Amino acid sequence: MVRWITITVLSVVLIGVGIWGYQEHQDKNAVLVHAENGYQRAFHDLTYRIDLLNDKISTVMATNTPERLSPQMADIWKITSEAHSDVGMLPLSLLPFNKTQEFLSNIGEYSYRVAVRQLDDDPLEQKELDYLAELYEQSNEVKRDLRKVQHEVLNEGLRWMDVEIALATNEPGDNTVIDGFQTVETNAESYVEAGSQFGLTATAEDEKDIQLEGDPITEEEASQFIRKHFDLEESLELNVSESMDGSDLPVYYFSFENDTHRGYAEITKQSGHVVSFILNRDFQEREISLHEGMNRAAEQLKDLGYENMEPTESMQYEKVGVYTFVRTEDDVFYQPDRIQIKVALDNGEITALSARDYLVNHYSRSDVDYEQNITEQEAMELVNPQLEVGESKLAVIKNDLGDEVLTYEFIGQANDSTYKVYINADDGFEEGVERLKNSERIFESS
Known part of the structure; x- marks a missing residue:
């Protein structure tokens, strides 16, 4: 009798363990599938937008009236901005792709400047029309190259997770995607050089010169740094x-x-700065609050050497807290110098960190004397009166042209939604309005 009871209990335990193991395996696969789907969506969106960009440029070339030209150029600016964002979502951190991004930025900046120009008084010159013709040919080549990569991805069932691994490990294999993007990047370099002759684009002079402070570190020093600050065991092999x-x-x-x-x-x-960190693991039941997770994130940033960072946003996704921190100096919030960090709410462990924006912007910025010719009260009078302002501060942001400007940031309520409004501290221009997501925000302490 006891023997049968023991067998029954063991059977139930084994079945339970099997179900648990299967569920854990399914959860892990779900994370990988989600990442792969995100990569695939970004790539196919990028390919579609380059197609659309090429079509829009051809339409502009056939347009002859300012009333039609301005909105068409505004559309091109919007498309290039979205394409630039798509590139940033692809796992290409180890593959130089800055010339392609510069090419897109150049098109975006040029189209924006034309869109806001008084074309009745200042029509396009012949050299600008010539530049549009070049942009059409160049975007057509990029479209063709991306279509070729897309064909291989769809035809061969290639996965972007494999591309990420191939870039990280330099393992031999089918590198069709990598080769295709390297072709796009090589061609884009010539496009950027060709565009500079018209004096219409952001040339190499405008590339960010990132000057990190401190001494170079060795591979072994970087390895020990990772183990120490993210609690990785010595027995864990690092590739x-x-x-x-x-x-x-x-x-x-x-x-x-x-x-x-x-x-x-x-x-x-x-200098050994952490650019990014990602840890995929299974999460247990939540044990700490979103606010406690924020404190843990702040401690980690300070421990990593990122000083004077203040939280500006927090969101909770089930068992994980996601936080955005920006650098502050003399009571000014430098929005481009931002770091995003993810904390597991089961034990407070850091599971993701992205500091690239901080490093690229903070260490390439020259000393700037921002103009502040209007007061906070004067700026508030320029805000939509329907917005009930709750808090305000000085913030440096990037405007639509990618230039950094000093603004007054107002946060307020209207129509059951929360908004951020940015008013230029120099001339009172409304630089932007942002609707915040419906999630927990961090308010400044009084």
Whole structure:
């Protein structure tokens, strides 16, 4: 009798363990599938938008009236901005792609300047029409190259997760995607050089010169830094590779995996700054609050050497808290110098961090004397009167042209929604309005 009871109990336990293991496996696969779907969506959106960009430019070339030209150029600016965002979502951190991004930025800046220009008084010159013709041919080549990569991806069933691994480990294999993007990047370099002759684009002079402070670190020093600050065991094997020549931010790239964890990290070769960190693991029931997670994130940033960081947003996704911090100096919030960090709410562990925006913007900024010719009260009078303002502060942001400007940031309520409004502190121009997501925000303490 006892024997049968024991067998029954063991059977139930084994079945339970099997179900639990299957569920854990399913959850892990779900994370990987979600990441892969995000990469695929970004790539196919990018390909579609380059197609659309090429069509829009051809339409502009056939347009002859300012009333039609301005909205068409505004559309081109919007498309290039979205395409630029798509590129940023692809796993290409180890593959230099800055010339392609510069090419898109150049088109966006040029189209924006034309869109807001008084074309009745200042029509397009012949050299600008020539430049449009060049843009059409160049975008057509990019479209063709991306279509070729897309055909291979769809025809061969290639996965972007494999591309990420191939870049990180330099493993041999089918590198169709990598080769295709390198072709796009090589061609884009010539496009940027060709555009500069018209004096209409952001040339190499406008590229960010990132000057990290401190001494170079070795691969071993970077490895120990990762283990120490993210609590990785010495027994955990770290696979390491380096960014390719030409990268704007040279890094060591680490990847690791065991039975319960899988992750990646990027550390700059100069000074050893953490650029990004991702840890994929299963989450247990929530044990700490979103606010406690924010405190844990702030401690980690300080521990990593990121000083004077203030939280500006927080959101909770089930068992994870996601926070945005920006650098402050003399009571001014520098929005471009931002770091996003993700904290597991089961034990307060850091599961993701992205500091690239901070490093690229903070260490490439020259000393700037921002103009402040209007008062906060004068700026508030320029805000829509329907907005019930709750708080305000000075903030440096990037405007639509990518230039940094000093603004008054007002946060308020209207129509059951929360908005941020940015008023230029120099001339009172409304630089932007942002509707906040319906999530928990962090208010300044009084």
